[in-house]
Amino acid sequence: MYFYRSHVLVCGGTGCHSSGSADIIEQFNAELKKQGIEKEILVVQTGCFGLCEVGPIVIVYPEGAFYSRVTTDDVVEIVSEHLVKGRTVKHLLYHDSITEEHDIKSLDEVPFYQKQKRLALRNCGVINPEDIDEYIAFNGYKALGKALTEMTPGEVISTIKESGLRGRGGAGFSVGLKWEFTSKAEGQKKFVACNADEGDPGAFMDRSILEGAPHAVIEAMTIAGYAVGADQGYIYVRAEYPIAVQRLTMAIGQAREYGLLGNNILETGFDFDLELRLGAGAFVCGEETALLASIEGYRGEPRPRPPFPAVKGLFEKPTLLNNVETYANIPQIILKGSGWLQEIGTDKSKGTKVFALGGKINNTGLVEVPMGTTLREIIYDIGGGIPKGKAFKAAQTGGPSGGCIPVEHLDTPIDYDSLAAIGSMMGSGGLIVMDEDNCMVDIARFFLEFTVEESCGKCPPCRIGTKRMLELLNKITEGKGEEGDIEKLEELGEGIKIASLCGLGQTAPNPVLSTIKYFREEYEEHIRDKKCRAGVCDALLQYTIIEDKCKGCSLCTRVCPVDAISGQKKQPYNIDQSICIKCGACLEKCPFGAIVKG
Amino acid sequence: MSAVTLKQNEEKFSKLQLVIDQWKDKEGPLMPVLQAAQDIFGCLSLDVQKYISKELDIPVSEIYGVVTFYSQFTLKPKGKYKIGVCMGTACYVKGSQAILDEISKELNIKSGETSEDGLFTLDATRCLGACGLAPIIMINDDVYGRLSPGDIKEIIKKYKD
Ligand SMILES: Cc1cc2nc3c(=O)[nH]c(=O)nc-3n(C[C@H](O)[C@H](O)[C@H](O)COP(=O)(O)O)c2cc1C
Ligand code: FES
Numbered sequence: 001m002y003f004y005r006s007h008v009l010v011c012g013g014t015g016c017h018s019s020g021s022a023d024i025i026e027q028f029n030a031e032l033k034k035q036g037i038e039k040e041i042l043v044v045q046t047g048c049f050g051l052c053e054v055g056p057i058v059i060v061y062p063e064g065a066f067y068s069r070v071t072t073d074d075v076v077e078i079v080s081e082h083l084v085k086g087r088t089v090k091h092l093l094y095h096d097s098i099t100e101e102h103d104i105k106s107l108d109e110v111p112f113y114q115k116q117k118r119l120a121l122r123n124c125g126v127i128n129p130e131d132i133d134e135y136i137a138f139n140g141y142k143a144l145g146k147a148l149t150e151m152t153p154g155e156v157i158s159t160i161k162e163s164g165l166r167g168r169g170g171a172g173f174s175v176g177l178k179w180e181f182t183s184k185a186e187g188q189k190k191f192v193a194c195n196a197d198e199g200d201p202g203a204f205m206d207r208s209i210l211e212g213a214p215h216a217v218i219e220a221m222t223i224a225g226y227a228v229g230a231d232q233g234y235i236y237v238r239a240e241y242p243i244a245v246q247r248l249t250m251a252i253g254q255a256r257e258y259g260l261l262g263n264n265i266l267e268t269g270f271d272f273d274l275e276l277r278l279g280a281g282a283f284v285c286g287e288e289t290a291l292l293a294s295i296e297g298y299r300g301e302p303r304p305r306p307p308f309p310a311v312k313g314l315f316e317k318p319t320l321l322n323n324v325e326t327y328a329n330i331p332q333i334i335l336k337g338s339g340w341l342q343e344i345g346t347d348k349s350k351g352t353k354v355f356a357l358g359g360k361i362n363n364t365g366l367v368e369v370p371m372g373t374t375l376r377e378i379i380y381d382i383g384g385g386i387p388k389g390k391a392f393k394a395a396q397t398g399g400p401s402g403g404c405i406p407v408e409h410l411d412t413p414i415d416y417d418s419l420a421a422i423g424s425m426m427g428s429g430g431l432i433v434m435d436e437d438n439c440m441v442d443i444a445r446f447f448l449e450f451t452v453e454e455s456c457g458k459c460p461p462c463r464i465g466t467k468r469m470l471e472l473l474n475k476i477t478e479g480k481g482e483e484g485d486i487e488k489l490e491e492l493g494e495g496i497k498i499a500s501l502c503g504l505g506q507t508a509p510n511p512v513l514s515t516i517k518y519f520r521e522e523y524e525e526h527i528r529d530k531k532c533r534a535g536v537c538d539a540l541l542q543y544t545i546i547e548d549k550c551k552g553c554s555l556c557t558r559v560c561p562v563d564a565i566s567g568q569k570k571q572p573y574n575i576d577q578s579i580c581i582k583c584g585a586c587l588e589k590c591p592f593g594a595i596v597k598g
Numbered sequence: 599m600s601a602v603t604l605k606q607n608e609e610k611f612s613k614l615q616l617v618i619d620q621w622k623d624k625e626g627p628l629m630p631v632l633q634a635a636q637d638i639f640g641c642l643s644l645d646v647q648k649y650i651s652k653e654l655d656i657p658v659s660e661i662y663g664v665v666t667f668y669s670q671f672t673l674k675p676k677g678k679y680k681i682g683v684c685m686g687t688a689c690y691v692k693g694s695q696a697i698l699d700e701i702s703k704e705l706n707i708k709s710g711e712t713s714e715d716g717l718f719t720l721d722a723t724r725c726l727g728a729c730g731l732a733p734i735i736m737i738n739d740d741v742y743g744r745l746s747p748g749d750i751k752e753i754i755k756k757y758k759d
Contacts, residue, residue, distance in 0.1 A: 052730020297628030358688030
């Protein structure tokens with residue numbers, strides 16, 4: 001093995017990959033060769049660093065210089081200045097990563113990372129996910145060794161149970177209890193499965209874990225197999241995640257080669273192997289019984305529970321199903337003991353949670369914080385606040401099953417229970433920030449459109465009920481809302497929650513009910529005053545010309561597709577509201593900013 | 599069918615047969631076989647479904663039920679370039695609707711349709727997991743992020759030539 005004097009870590013997560021990090025790696029290698037220092041410096045492609053906003057990201061060690069928004073053109077400079085001459089390229093450094101004196105801060109002093117605690121994401125952005133040796137060098141597979149050689153299956157289960165770990169896939173069920181149920185279920189043949197279907201639009205932590213540290217999931221599933229008595233596992237991945245699939249496939253191959261999967265693992269006589277199965281674009285397949293049906297080759301329709309999968313799951317056999325992030329926590333709990341996790345988090349929610357910060361926020365990306373951190377800390381201290389000086393309006397958590405949280409609840413310490421208490425839920429960890437330009441009725445409509453499309457159609461409350469709700473919301477956003485519509489939405493919503501077969505229907509009304517609860521006046525404005533204060537709902541907008549600003553150039557009349565604008569040259573023009581179709585073409589064209597919508 | 603296409607077709611079916619042989623004796627073979635078949639043929643026509651039905655001994659009606667359930671399976675061939683506009687929440691709150699409208703205007707097709715020349719298929723997709731770059735679109739495997747409607751014309755042009 002070579003000893004390298006510098007390591008260049010280039011993010012190969014989806015965000016940075018999409019903006020060309022593969023080319024950057026190639027460029028680095030070519031440039032190092034050109035300078036003849038390719039044997040002194042190692043370029044490593046890692047998983048996601050989390051701060052996707054400023055990607056592509058390159059970090060150079062030992063200095064820890066954090067270069068942001070790097071382009072292939074910058075590579076020459078980094079190599080010749082930093083790697084050859086030892087002078088960091090100041091103007092490319094991420095602005096929050098340097099002190100006022102232009103010194104480099106260590107990563108955990110950068111505001112974005114300061115309040116974070118990276119457990120599930122521990123290896124992401126640190127190791128090369130395609131190399132099992134790097135994972136092993138960071139204590140990888142040590143937990144598996146410990147479980148297989150020093151612990152009985154019962155001890156593994158009680159360690160997990162005592163740690164207080166709850167499922168990260170949404171419902172927050174005790175992980176240890178689920179393992180215990182599966183282990184006690186009757187039957188010789190059992191399965192372990194991993195939910196990597198990540199359906200919440202706006203959440204990408206499972207993807208980043210699979211892409212950044214696939215071995216952690218493999219190790220955890222093998223431990224789970226040992227604990228519950230299964231010799232076969234399945235990972236069900238969304239087909240939309242090609243890089244994750246590729247890295248998992250590679251990782252499974254390496255683990256088999258090292259004797260960490262297959263027969264007689266670590267010569268303990270324990271057999272376990274894994275298989276990948278791909279989804280095919282159905283949100284409902286994230287629901288556990290639908291997911292198992294899909295692996296079996298059927299339509300992904302949920303079925304009533306009980307029997308729970310722990311008793312009767314895949315191919316009718318007892319099956320343990322956990323989420324990717326849940327599994328990513330397991331090896332460390334085994335290594336460090338249950339007490340270690342208990343110290344982190346709140347009374348009833350132990351450990352950390354990864355959130356995907358998105359929407360109207362400065363630092364979009366992935367963050368992992370201890371349970372109990374407040375929304376304000378996540379949005380302002382870590383997320384860097386709202387761009388362009390706009391006002392915060394709401395944070396949406398839990399995706400199509402969750403709700404919108406208004407400003408008055410920003411100081412709620414978040415865990416499973418506190419989020420449920422304010423009408424939202426943890427879900428898988430999508431956290432979308434909305435500002436004054438987002439219309440809450442439109443957002444509710446957006447989520448309902450999603451659930452209507454994704455409802456599998458098996459049970460009428462969900463199939464028909466959500467459709468009726470969507471029709472009402474469409475009516476309101478189109479300016480045709482009537483008195484009583486809000487009450488109808490509430491009544492329907494409550495009914496659907498109670499009567500639906502699976503979690504999809506049981507939670508589908510949440511985005512509507514929570515926005516009615518906190519932003520009722522916006523609904524009322526849409527209905528009574530035919531007004532959308534955010535300027536989103538086209539039908540409620542008026543385009544008008546400000547007389548003082550209009551120079552009478554007639555450009556707008558020429559782009560108007562329906563001839564709604566008239567006037568005399570050099571005189572202020574006028575829009576006939578009865579003809580206007582609100583396409584916005586005139587506003588885009590006007591060189592004087594004389595046309596406004598509102 | 600001309601002799602050439604007939605031969606191509608035969609080749610495709612023998613490729614499919616290899617996949618089927620590989621999965622036949624495993625549990626739950628239908629999804630992986632359908633996924634491979636769609637890769638090979640570009641879509642899952644009734645002929646392909648019938649072939650799979652015979653080989654795996656699963657009724658065609660059941661296979662058709664599965665094919666029409668999942669949004670990634672398609673009965674009709676798609677365009678050479680598949681444009682997916684992300685309609686996930688992160689992209690939506692950052693204006694992906696306007697991006698979709700712009701592409702739709704540019705290509706004169708609605709979401710779900712294929713252009714007459716068979717070049718483009720436009721789809722509104724679920725979150726693509728690159729929310730940090732919102733709003734984003736994907737054209738086949740290429741991702742374009744941090745877009746505004748003004749960028750669309752130029753991007754499409756690259757694929758037209
Ligand atoms: C409609 C619906 C969609 C779901 N989608 C996901 C998902 O994408 N990922 C996930 O891990 N769990 C999802 N779940 C939760 C799973 O049913 C299940 O509770 C979870 O995977 C169990 O793992 P955990 O206990 O480790 O969280 C979904 C549930 C419902 C009702
Ligand atoms: S919401 Fe568009 S990539 Fe996630």
